[in-house]
Amino acid sequence: MRALILVWGLLLWSLTLAGQSYHVAGLVLDELNQPMPGCYVRSNGNAAVTDVNGRFIFNHLSKEELHLEVSFLGYLPFDTLLRADGHHHLRINLKPDAVQLAEVEVEGRRLQTASNQSRTLVQALELDRQHSGTLVRTLDRQVGFNSMDIGASASKPIIRGMSFNRVVVVSNGVKQEGQQWGADHGLEMDPFLSEQAEIIKGAASLEYGSDALGGILQLTSNRIPAKGFSGKLQLLGKTVNETGGLSALLQGSDGRWFFKGRATALSYGDYRVPTDTVVYLTRQLPIHKERLKNTAGREMDGYIQLGRTGDHWRSSVSLSRVDQKSGFFPGAHGVPDAQRVADDGNTRNIDFPHQEVRHWNVTSNTLVQTPHSALSLDAGYQRNHRQEWSDFHTHYGAQEAPDEQADLELDFFLETWSANAGWNFRLTPKYAFTLGGQYQYQQNQSAGYSFLLPEFERQSRGLFLKHDYKLGEHWVLNGGLRYDWVDLQTEGYYDPLLFAYLMERGQTNETAAAYAQRAADSKRSFGALSWAGGLSYRPVEGLKLALNLGESFRAPTPNELTTNGVHHGAFRHEQGRGDLSPERGFYTDVLVEYQKEERRISLSPYLYHFSNYIFLNPSGTWSLLPHAGQVYRYTESEAVLTGLELQYSDRYGEHWQVELNGEWIYNYQRGDKPYPLPFSPPANLFGELSYLHTFSPNREPIRWSLNTKAVAAQNRVARNEATTPGYLLLGAAIGLPLRAGRLPIELNIQVQNLLNTRYYNHLSFYRRLEIPEPGRNVQVLLNIPF
Numbered sequence: 001m002r003a004l005i006l007v008w009g010l011l012l013w014s015l016t017l018a019g020q021s022y023h024v025a026g027l028v029l030d031e032l033n034q035p036m037p038g039c040y041v042r043s044n045g046n047a048a049v050t051d052v053n054g055r056f057i058f059n060h061l062s063k064e065e066l067h068l069e070v071s072f073l074g075y076l077p078f079d080t081l082l083r084a085d086g087h088h089h090l091r092i093n094l095k096p097d098a099v100q101l102a103e104v105e106v107e108g109r110r111l112q113t114a115s116n117q118s119r120t121l122v123q124a125l126e127l128d129r130q131h132s133g134t135l136v137r138t139l140d141r142q143v144g145f146n147s148m149d150i151g152a153s154a155s156k157p158i159i160r161g162m163s164f165n166r167v168v169v170v171s172n173g174v175k176q177e178g179q180q181w182g183a184d185h186g187l188e189m190d191p192f193l194s195e196q197a198e199i200i201k202g203a204a205s206l207e208y209g210s211d212a213l214g215g216i217l218q219l220t221s222n223r224i225p226a227k228g229f230s231g232k233l234q235l236l237g238k239t240v241n242e243t244g245g246l247s248a249l250l251q252g253s254d255g256r257w258f259f260k261g262r263a264t265a266l267s268y269g270d271y272r273v274p275t276d277t278v279v280y281l282t283r284q285l286p287i288h289k290e291r292l293k294n295t296a297g298r299e300m301d302g303y304i305q306l307g308r309t310g311d312h313w314r315s316s317v318s319l320s321r322v323d324q325k326s327g328f329f330p331g332a333h334g335v336p337d338a339q340r341v342a343d344d345g346n347t348r349n350i351d352f353p354h355q356e357v358r359h360w361n362v363t364s365n366t367l368v369q370t371p372h373s374a375l376s377l378d379a380g381y382q383r384n385h386r387q388e389w390s391d392f393h394t395h396y397g398a399q400e401a402p403d404e405q406a407d408l409e410l411d412f413f414l415e416t417w418s419a420n421a422g423w424n425f426r427l428t429p430k431y432a433f434t435l436g437g438q439y440q441y442q443q444n445q446s447a448g449y450s451f452l453l454p455e456f457e458r459q460s461r462g463l464f465l466k467h468d469y470k471l472g473e474h475w476v477l478n479g480g481l482r483y484d485w486v487d488l489q490t491e492g493y494y495d496p497l498l499f500a501y502l503m504e505r506g507q508t509n510e511t512a513a514a515y516a517q518r519a520a521d522s523k524r525s526f527g528a529l530s531w532a533g534g535l536s537y538r539p540v541e542g543l544k545l546a547l548n549l550g551e552s553f554r555a556p557t558p559n560e561l562t563t564n565g566v567h568h569g570a571f572r573h574e575q576g577r578g579d580l581s582p583e584r585g586f587y588t589d590v591l592v593e594y595q596k597e598e599r600r601i602s603l604s605p606y607l608y609h610f611s612n613y614i615f616l617n618p619s620g621t622w623s624l625l626p627h628a629g630q631v632y633r634y635t636e637s638e639a640v641l642t643g644l645e646l647q648y649s650d651r652y653g654e655h656w657q658v659e660l661n662g663e664w665i666y667n668y669q670r671g672d673k674p675y676p677l678p679f680s681p682p683a684n685l686f687g688e689l690s691y692l693h694t695f696s697p698n699r700e701p702i703r704w705s706l707n708t709k710a711v712a713a714q715n716r717v718a719r720n721e722a723t724t725p726g727y728l729l730l731g732a733a734i735g736l737p738l739r740a741g742r743l744p745i746e747l748n749i750q751v752q753n754l755l756n757t758r759y760y761n762h763l764s765f766y767r768r769l770e771i772p773e774p775g776r777n778v779q780v781l782l783n784i785p786f
Contacts, residue, residue, distance in 0.1 A: 154186030162214025
């Protein structure tokens, strides 16, 4: 309660600053009524730049006539005279300059939404050029961002060495929810849907909730289309697993109403690996014809959006469905043996074991803008249904197959209701605040002949207040507070068959009961105050220095608190702890960035200190369950995570472009034995050299690229985590602009793992089975806009 009083007190203090005697506030929009950040505004010798919401404000104490001018590259300038007879609130629509637009290539406005945090913005054009099968793997080249791969067609994000529930994925303003706590669960999103991807590195829980300790992957697919009808057809082919894919977009607008629809279909076969043998638990398993059996899959995705814009607002409703079915290598589930991995003569069938995922998402987005403020309201409903299928098998002789769906091993049904609201108010040219809050309700149901996760209900709420100040010409200060409270209730699950099995083998009643209690009834509540502050300094044009620091928390998840049993997808017995505390972390990072024209250099060191980092810890106790190995218990420990990120990009002359991204991470548990934390990315460096050849001024250039990724050996591993040797990968790409009549077509050809190198991704789901990453892959992506 005291925290809430403090937040509201800061808000009331902020409002008192609004009492300026005379001011002019404006909202600058384009021809589609979309805000235009970065516009240059002049008035009687004063100058300003519109913020991310397209707003500006001038405070005028003298009573004189005001001459106002607004300009932006590619648009006709706006100017007017205003009488000094009181406050002025303006709505300004800039019109495109046809002559300038014909000469200028505009790829998107790259104004960051928060000046202090380290952010990377990737537009649709770059996503198409760098497409690598999944959205997360496409972004893997970005500094501080890594992908945890599940075969060739699924992956999940890692930011600054943190993943699972420490990284939040936001799609059109709503947090994407699935079974993200498992290493074998990929991101359930259409790989072609996103029009923009923004990677926010560092703790972002102030605005996005308690799970954003590592960072945010923010995806956008709700841009308003231009007037009229348009669309795009994309055709994808990959040699590594004989992928065939098609994605079609159709969109339109009449200036008020707009719509958008996309359909995507993907089909792929077993993927190739540069080896004929893998080793798991000293047992050799053959890989016939260098193809990993039963890793084929298919995907059918759909998306539709309907919206309307007004003079000061826009609102839309979106519906998406992701339908995936993909196989697991038979040696990755159950007990691996040569018979299960024998060649079946079919590289496109999906046999047991496999997974099926159906993810429905309904999202409503509303934005109301005035010259002073921006109000956003986002709401969503998600229905995530995940099933894992495997031939019925039991490790306990008394278990009988179910009468229906006898081969359904695990069945999870997760429903999520979300609501977010934010109000940003600009008081003066130097001061603005944002007040916001979130609410989320989740309900999970479980079924299947096996058991992994209990049924649960979870509610989370948060309220935050953030302030932004401009201290003079060169300094910007921001800070804020947030309070979260989470309620979690789980239902217990007792396995009488397991109890009987252990009793028959001479275990005590107490021991057998402890193992048979696969999940405990639990009712926990968590609440905590988070804070963040930042300071940036621009001593000269193009140079920015920024410092961020703060403290945030993460509530334990149901599996961390209650799970008890074999997780076949992770190859171990996992055991939760019901008394875990909320994870708290103090963080600080520094950003040094220089940007002039197309040259950008940035350096960002960072440090996290966790008072109680939660992780799976090998207990040293052998599990009594069949084929389970050692018991891994969720535990909490003081921990330190630090690292360094380096980025350089530039253009030399008219033809050459270069990009370098490097990352180094060091972490450990504090205590008698300072073991490293699990799932830590090794140091890595990505570089790409591109040559652009232009045939004529009115045509897009041909882009030739060579790239390399050098990854160091990862020998600093958690207990019982395998070390991974380093590797060097080479790749190449060409982007060819073509024409079919009046249609501009772009053909992108990539060759990944050019030398067919045998290497291991330390973060891969299959790493523990000594399965290398996919071999050489030639990928063709044809983009046909119309």
